[in-house]
Amino acid sequence: MHSDVPPHASAVTIALPAWAESAVDWERRYDSDEDKMRVAIALSRINVEQETGGPFGAAIFASETGRLVSIGVNSVVRLNSSTLHAEVVALMLAEQQLASFSLAAPGLSPHELVTSCEPCAMCLGATLWSGVKRLVCGATRSDATRLGFDEGPVFKASYEYLAHAGIEIAREVCRAEARAALELYRSRAGPIYNP
Amino acid sequence: MHSDVPPHASAVTIALPAWAESAVDWERRYDSDEDKMRVAIALSRINVEQETGGPFGAAIFASETGRLVSIGVNSVVRLNSSTLHAEVVALMLAEQQLASFSLAAPGLSPHELVTSCEPCAMCLGATLWSGVKRLVCGATRSDATRLGFDEGPVFKASYEYLAHAGIEIAREVCRAEARAALELYRSRAGPIYNP
Numbered sequence: 001m002h003s004d005v006p007p008h009a010s011a012v013t014i015a016l017p018a019w020a021e022s023a024v025d026w027e028r029r030y031d032s033d034e035d036k037m038r039v040a041i042a043l044s045r046i047n048v049e050q051e052t053g054g055p056f057g058a059a060i061f062a063s064e065t066g067r068l069v070s071i072g073v074n075s076v077v078r079l080n081s082s083t084l085h086a087e088v089v090a091l092m093l094a095e096q097q098l099a100s101f102s103l104a105a106p107g108l109s110p111h112e113l114v115t116s117c118e119p120c121a122m123c124l125g126a127t128l129w130s131g132v133k134r135l136v137c138g139a140t141r142s143d144a145t146r147l148g149f150d151e152g153p154v155f156k157a158s159y160e161y162l163a164h165a166g167i168e169i170a171r172e173v174c175r176a177e178a179r180a181a182l183e184l185y186r187s188r189a190g191p192i193y194n195p
Numbered sequence: 196m197h198s199d200v201p202p203h204a205s206a207v208t209i210a211l212p213a214w215a216e217s218a219v220d221w222e223r224r225y226d227s228d229e230d231k232m233r234v235a236i237a238l239s240r241i242n243v244e245q246e247t248g249g250p251f252g253a254a255i256f257a258s259e260t261g262r263l264v265s266i267g268v269n270s271v272v273r274l275n276s277s278t279l280h281a282e283v284v285a286l287m288l289a290e291q292q293l294a295s296f297s298l299a300a301p302g303l304s305p306h307e308l309v310t311s312c313e314p315c316a317m318c319l320g321a322t323l324w325s326g327v328k329r330l331v332c333g334a335t336r337s338d339a340t341r342l343g344f345d346e347g348p349v350f351k352a353s354y355e356y357l358a359h360a361g362i363e364i365a366r367e368v369c370r371a372e373a374r375a376a377l378e379l380y381r382s383r384a385g386p387i388y389n390p
Binding site for chain 1: 203204206208211215265271272274275283286287288290291292296297320323345347350
């Protein structure tokens with residue numbers, strides 16, 4: 001009777017691209033913001049080179065130990081999912097790894113989100129809900145919008161909201177290196193999925 | 196040498212709670228905003244009753260046919276994932292179902308996101324990236340914050356940004372019914388995971 005009704009999806013699996021896990025050093029200690037940012041930037045660049053997504057990478061670190069907890073790369077086109085920006089992927093994997101919906105849960109040491117480009121409106125909200133205590137950004141909103149990517153409704157007051165919630169924010173860390181991955185994407189004419 | 200290094204998560208699976216798929220009628224045509232909103236509200240209420248998450252439900256509909264494409268319920272605590280608000284779950288499943296990262300891709304008819312409560316900052320951004328043409332909300336931000344939930348950096352300008360991008364927005368649809376699910380959650384002292 002209802003043969004025209006398609007089956008509906010009831011689950012979705014989010015996985016990193018095959019190259020990602022071996023692209024980073026899980027065992028070293030990352031001390032400086034620059035050390036950490038270069039992980040995010042490397043992920044953004046390889047994501048372009050491997051044609052597995054947009055020019056954005058992110059990573060979660062445990063602040064006290066400098067250990068890498070999770071990584072993320074933009075996976076919108078690869079996984080057909082508009083919400084899978086690098087930051088969201090990294091946060092999901094960190095929370096899965098720690099079996100906690102908050103990276104600030106009792107018993108956990110502080111965590112930080114390091115992203116190769118300033119977060120869009122969605123990812124800025126996700127940052128707030130994740131419980132990270134620091135947000136470290138590489139390229140700027142203007143670097144991304146110059147490529148044609150939209151960042152959505154992010155305002156000065158949005159960053160103030162996060163700061164007021166106790167999140168320390170560092171911007172323009174290794175900005176030139178981060179921007180180079182964006183430029184690489186442009187030079188290869190990668191798809192702008194949120195024009 | 197590195198036995199203290201934990202394994203890292205490389206994938207995460209997001210699934211609806213067991214009750215969800217059979218809680219809605221996938222085969223009927225939903226015509227009015229109220230018809231559609233009652234799906235989202237029912238999901239929010241059952242999510243509380245079944246203790247599978249916060250008091251929030253959402254659904255994606257194809258505007259022209261009135262058909263239900265996907266559903267979502269708040270799954271933050273159940274799946275240990277701070278980004279899994281009802282709207283994000285519904286959008287992920289709709290995009291998976293249609294094998295498209297945009298619900299406005301060529302060849303697709305318009306879609307709308309119906310949510311039992313006005314979206315937080317993250318979900319408002321996700322709405323923008325999803326390609327939905329309409330956003331229909333039940334309970335208001337103030338209804339949610341009265342419970343102790345934070346909605347994040349959402350401003351008047353945030354809604355204007357979405358409107359400017361061509362998204363039609365309807366608010367306070369069946370607000371009293373939507374709010375009742377929030378009140379049910381409060382009366383049962385459900386956890387406020389983003390205080």
